[in-house]
Structure formats: C-alpha cells, structure tokens
Amino acid sequence: MANVVLVSDMLRGFLEEGYPLYCGERARRIIPNVQRLLERELAQGSTVFFLCDHHAPGDPEFDMFPPHCIEGTAEAEVIPELAQYEGEIIPKRTYSSFFDTPLEGKLSQLKPEKLIVCGVCTHICVLYAVADARIRGYEVEVPVDCVASFDEKAHHFALEYMEQTLGAKLTSLGVRRAKPAKFEPLEAVLSGETADVYFARTVEILRQEGLNPVATMEIFSG
Numbered sequence: 001m002a003n004v005v006l007v008s009d010m011l012r013g014f015l016e017e018g019y020p021l022y023c024g025e026r027a028r029r030i031i032p033n034v035q036r037l038l039e040r041e042l043a044q045g046s047t048v049f050f051l052c053d054h055h056a057p058g059d060p061e062f063d064m065f066p067p068h069c070i071e072g073t074a075e076a077e078v079i080p081e082l083a084q085y086e087g088e089i090i091p092k093r094t095y096s097s098f099f100d101t102p103l104e105g106k107l108s109q110l111k112p113e114k115l116i117v118c119g120v121c122t123h124i125c126v127l128y129a130v131a132d133a134r135i136r137g138y139e140v141e142v143p144v145d146c147v148a149s150f151d152e153k154a155h156h157f158a159l160e161y162m163e164q165t166l167g168a169k170l171t172s173l174g175v176r177r178a179k180p181a182k183f184e185p186l187e188a189v190l191s192g193e194t195a196d197v198y199f200a201r202t203v204e205i206l207r208q209e210g211l212n213p214v215a216t217m218e219i220f221s222g
Contacts, residue, residue, distance in 0.1 A: 013075030
C-alpha cells in the first residue's frame with residue numbers, strides 16, 4: 001500500500017505577502033522541504049491531496065479571523081511553487097479537512113499505509129487533520145520541517161500534542177525521529193538565574209531533537 005500526503009493550506013493567502021493571514025517568512029521556508037517531500041512520495045506512487053480553504057463570504061470562521069481564501073479568489077489558490085505537483089484539491093470551509101468534504105471517502109478507497117501531513121498552520125488545520133486521521137485509526141507522520149505557523153509557541157505546542165496525545169510520529173524530512181524520552185516538565189528545568197531566554201531556547205532545541213535536556217546539560221557541564 002502506498003502513502004497519502006495531505007498538504008494543508010499551502011495557499012497564496014497564507015504564503016504570500018499582502019494578504020491578511022500571511023504566515024510570514026517562517027512559513028515560506030518550508031516550501032522547498034514540501035517540494036522535496038512531494039517529489040519523494042510521488043516517485044513512490046503515493047497520492048497527494050491538497051487540503052484547501054475555500055470559504056464562502058460570511059463563514060463562521062470569519063468571527064475569529066479576517067475574511068480569507070474565499071472560493072474563486074487568488075488567495076484560495078495553491079502557491080505556484082506547488083501547483084505543478086500532481087494532486088487533487090479537497091476544498092474545506094472549516095479547520096477540519098474531514099468534515100463535510102470528500103476526503104474520508106477517498107481515503108477509505110485508497111486504504112493507505114500511512115498519512116503524511118504537512119503545511120500550515122501547525123496548531124490549526126494541520127493539527128485538526130492529524131486528530132481527525134488518528135481518530136479514524138490511520139497511522140500518521142508529521143515531518144517537522146514541512147509544517148509551520150505564524151505563532152512559534154503554538155507551533156511547538158501542537159507538535160508535542162500530536163506526538164504525545166494523538167500518537168502521531170514526528171519525523172524530519174527523510175529521517176525518522178527517535179521516540180522521545182520522558183522529560184521533566186520544562187518549568188522544573190527552568191529556575192532561578194538560568195530561566196532566561198537563551199537557556200529556554202537551548203532546552204527547546206534539545207527537546208525537539210529527542211534529547212533529555214537535563215541529562216545532556218549534565219554531560220556538558222561535567
């Protein structure tokens with residue numbers, strides 16, 4: 001069985017400057033990685049679905065966010081960097097790519113070995129796609145260098161939630177991450193004079209790489 005790649009909201013409205021929900025340069029930096037992912041998976045016979053916001057004017061989501069990616073506008077188009085890749089567009093009007101869309105039926109027919117979820121925003125539509133897929137029993141992988149958000153703190157929270165609560169596998173492009181160790185809460189590590197932004201960033205990086213920050217720092221301090 002081949003894989004299915006779910007590409008979440010890699011749309012002009014989120015990835016190009018000038019639109020109200022532009023996610024910034026952090027999000028644009030994942031574009032080459034998503035290209036590499038699609039090239040690899042298509043070469044192996046995987047199926048690609050582009051999960052795309054296609055809103056109607058007055059959608060309830062506009063109570064939370066400015067109007068964006070309205071069906072038929074340039075905002076709702078897949079970015080030119082990815083439009084060349086073979087894949088089917090799944091239009092959606094909510095955070096969920098499964099609710100009131102044809103995605104679930106298509107996956108039932110394909111019976112993929114696993115789903116690979118990439119795109120933006122990590123803590124919104126990517127997270128919902130992962131949750132919906134896991135609830136339905138699919139094995140899910142999330143390449144951490146192929147997802148991004150406008151909110152870095154929420155991005156990291158979502159990755160941890162996907163892995164530790166939903167049971168998704170976090171990978172980097174082409175490299176499977178080791179199963180994470182049981183860490184002490186970050187608040188327990190940060191105390192006193194060490195609780196500054198540089199120390200916090202070091203701990204964050206170590207945790208992202210699957211390393212125990214307490215044990216690692218003890219090695220280097222000794």
